[in-house]
Amino acid sequence: MQITIARDQFLKPLMQVSGAIERKHTLPVLSNVLLEVRDGHLSMTGTDLEIELVASVALEQPCADTKITLPAKKLLDICKSLPDGSDITLTSQEHQVVLTSGQSRFSLLSLAAEDFPNLEQWDGEVEFQLSRLELRKLLESTHFSMANQDVRYYLNGMSFEVENDEIKTVATDGHRLAIAQKKLPQSLNSQRQLIVPRKGVQEIMRLMPADDQPVTIQFGANHIRITDAEFTFTSKLVDGRFPDYRRVLPRGGDKIIIANREWLRNALHRVSILSNEKFRGVRLNLSSGMLKVSANNPEQEQAEEVIEVMYQGEDLEIGFNVSYLLDVLNTIKTDDVSITLADSNSSALMEAAGDGEALYVVMPMRL
Numbered sequence: 001m002q003i004t005i006a007r008d009q010f011l012k013p014l015m016q017v018s019g020a021i022e023r024k025h026t027l028p029v030l031s032n033v034l035l036e037v038r039d040g041h042l043s044m045t046g047t048d049l050e051i052e053l054v055a056s057v058a059l060e061q062p063c064a065d066t067k068i069t070l071p072a073k074k075l076l077d078i079c080k081s082l083p084d085g086s087d088i089t090l091t092s093q094e095h096q097v098v099l100t101s102g103q104s105r106f107s108l109l110s111l112a113a114e115d116f117p118n119l120e121q122w123d124g125e126v127e128f129q130l131s132r133l134e135l136r137k138l139l140e141s142t143h144f145s146m147a148n149q150d151v152r153y154y155l156n157g158m159s160f161e162v163e164n165d166e167i168k169t170v171a172t173d174g175h176r177l178a179i180a181q182k183k184l185p186q187s188l189n190s191q192r193q194l195i196v197p198r199k200g201v202q203e204i205m206r207l208m209p210a211d212d213q214p215v216t217i218q219f220g221a222n223h224i225r226i227t228d229a230e231f232t233f234t235s236k237l238v239d240g241r242f243p244d245y246r247r248v249l250p251r252g253g254d255k256i257i258i259a260n261r262e263w264l265r266n267a268l269h270r271v272s273i274l275s276n277e278k279f280r281g282v283r284l285n286l287s288s289g290m291l292k293v294s295a296n297n298p299e300q301e302q303a304e305e306v307i308e309v310m311y312q313g314e315d316l317e318i319g320f321n322v323s324y325l326l327d328v329l330n331t332i333k334t335d336d337v338s339i340t341l342a343d344s345n346s347s348a349l350m351e352a353a354g355d356g357e358a359l360y361v362v363m364p365m366r367l
Contacts, residue, residue, distance in 0.1 A: 001066040001092040011079045013055030016231050017046035019203050020053040021072045032069035034116045051200050052119045055231040067113035124218030126192050136208045138169040141180035141358040144327045147173035154240030158201045161193040176324045177361040192219050200235035250349045253340035258310035261337045265329040267305040271295045272322040274303040281367045282322040287315045318344045319367035328360045
């Protein structure tokens, strides 16, 4: 077997699939990338048994159909170190593969391709299309609210929900909630909800450019698959039931604040410097046309800042974890942000002013 390919052509799909590969794994072959030549195309596969990434490239020089596996990190580091515009030749010799490029020569251990696991074949039950940009926006609007290593394992991921002509992504860690939604180009006449694990969400975001190219999304009984022009991403699902987020959406809030997003974000950031490092609490004091943000810490240090807001109503004092507020303000892109409150013990509902595509709920904290 001999494969010859331009280094730049080889490097891009290799970088795409490398995100799925675990460096330290009990199965040595899972640290490898599977290279498969079939019908003049070279496909690369990386997996950790939970997610699988496949990317392919057309070969300009003829090569017999073959399969090999090579250590992914070493192969990637070698290819990155080679000069732009160079060619790479891979030649198999018993249990090794020799990579040559110009005056460089590397001999790499190859493990049996037959031992490389494939996620089982499955049929999609629901299929629809979105643009790369729309999918990326759905994930960027909600991903920061996912839990990380929570014992409630179903929170360590993101809920994808389709209902007729709408898709929603929802994430929560029990302290805050993020919901984003988009209209689909056509009605699916069905309803499905599934949970994509945290690593899967992060990989999709890493891979997805912000352009108008379409991607196909398939929901299966135990998997989700995203097919792009450049790669195919498959992930197992988190086996669990996502909490009914509709029950925690605040109702009856009559105190509506419209604030300049940048002013509020900067004020919260500055005041947070002197907040308690462990609890990150800040106090918001709301009065007509004004919002005072303050914080203190165990060293008796204090910070205070006042900004103008659009608000006419009763005075209110409420506390929040400042990190949660800043996460929302860093995600929203509009000039103004709308915050709806009911009382000092109720959650805040935050959204971009004039844009109903994403909602954020942040629980208050006692200070």
